[in-house]
Amino acid sequence: MSVLALPGALPLDLAIPMQIFGLDPRYSLTVCADEEAGPVPSGGVAITELAPLRSLTTAQTVIVPGTDDPAARVADRTLAGLRAAVERGARMVSICTGVFALAAAGIIAGRTVTTHWQEVERLQCLYPDITVDPRPLFIDDGDILTSAGVTAGIDLCLHLITADHGSAAANQRARAIVAAPRRTGDQLQYIPPTRPSERGHDLAELRAWMAGNPTTRHTLADLAARVPCSPRTLVRTFEAETGLTPARWMTRIRINLAREILEATDLPAERLGERTGLGSPAATRAAFRRACGVSPEHYRLTFATAFTEPPPQNS
Template identity: 55%
Template sequence: MRTLDSRHTVAVLVLPGVLPLEFGIATQIFGMEPQYELVVCADDQAGPVLGPGYMITTDSGLEALTIADTVIIPGYEDVDARPSVQVVDALRAAHARGARLVSICTAAFVLAEAGLLDGRPATTHWQNADQLRRRFPKIDVQPDRLYVDDGDILTSAGVTAGVDLCLHLIRVDKGATAANTRARVLVAPPQRVGGQSQFIEQLRPEASGESLAPLRTWMLGNLARPHTVDDLARRAHMSRRTMLRRFREETGTSPMAWLVDARIDKARQLLETTDTPIERIGRVTGLGAPASVRAAFHRHLGTSPQGYRDMFLHRAMVASGLRTGSEPSDVA
């Protein structure tokens, strides 16, 4: 592979149904960097790539992958669509000769189809992570990661995580100063490490059964109270063993694990919409002392409560018209 002493060629491979935002991330970030040479390519037989309200014409066919130092594949809509044999062969050949392969969002599926993620850690958008794991069980799917750098193959979650990964590539290639400069131009955080979690809508799993729905509703209304498995079983009018079995059947997890996720979900809501102190949030959600709240956030989200608040509070206020200073009730 060529080094950045010469122009580093980045080939953006456009697949049918490409998501325009993910495509724009790759082309804008690397198209504006003078030490990179950007080429947009597609399957020779595909013609212009069409989407709802847009058409992308490309500079090259798959021959661009024979010279690219880095191949970036933006996400695409239909993850069930199989890539062409030509695309799969071109990706395998590019990897074999030493090119760096990068997927954004759902493009992890095309790398998986090529067998290039077998035995490797990888991520994709959290909504598609279970499907990636089911279809390709040899992959170490890590759904809570923003991106995974596995050396010559890198994968990211959706949309803004693609920005994080592209900035990470610049940081690896050219150093922190260059990456921070590009981040300022994009008005993006200069560095979110790949180990930081994707911020899914809620941590607690949706239930597939209703027999323990009243118990779960009561738990959500009483997050601040201490709970034990025996107490929950008595409230459900079941034996401990039966309650544990049914809870797992309906949610896929244990009552106490579900409770922790529910408490963190409530804490996230308060961090996004209020300026309530961490100490009070720990009390009303049942997470406990500030140190316990911080430990729970680092363990489940890969960031601190304050880091989470800094990232989301302003956006939530602008969107909803809320003002800081509102306090939650003592009943979570």
């Protein structure tokens, strides 16, 4: 197993595989870099005593940690080393923004990958031939494995141990580093709720009313009557201003409200529909899973804050 330290490697991203695999007797770990590039600066500290780049030629697994400038140019020798490792059948792994180097090497074209949610748009823009999923903690696509930001790299490394040696071995290593023994790849990384973009103001007052009344059944006829205009004109103007139909826009608002409720309250998930207008428990669960990739219960386990009762008020 070889960890490739690129210039500007993030200290924590680099330390994760070193800590998890370097102290595990089941693995032989090498940390390498392009020796022609000189010492690798990382977090203001120069990392020395690295193995030469040619160690990639024998590694069965290559791990690429993230860097402080993921879009920075990667040396041709390094990219060639990554491509040669893939051609030889090595398993390729990226932590956080390390996926940019895999993309630059041209070895993940046509694949679905993930990265830190803040870098999703840039990665997709630079490399339109890949599909970037911003939601999961990590994606295992067989010989290509990618993770989201920082601590998601821990989850991916423990997942590798599970794949190589079983869950008992992974749990043992997790206990040694005092980490959660298993967070599945489909568990969400943190993604801020997104409001639909708005490019006009003709219907701003209507949208504000809709958002403030999420449990109201908003028919096209009722909404058009509030403007007033015809239902056809309403849909055309609404889509021009938001890019969405009124129904899809309202679903986005309701999903965001459901996320806020799950994160900040202990309201039972079965009652989400009545508070958000998403409908029955089954309909709410289906809509939430389509939008967020997990069930409301799973989402709450990931993102809920501690619930505390407010202090009693003196009468």
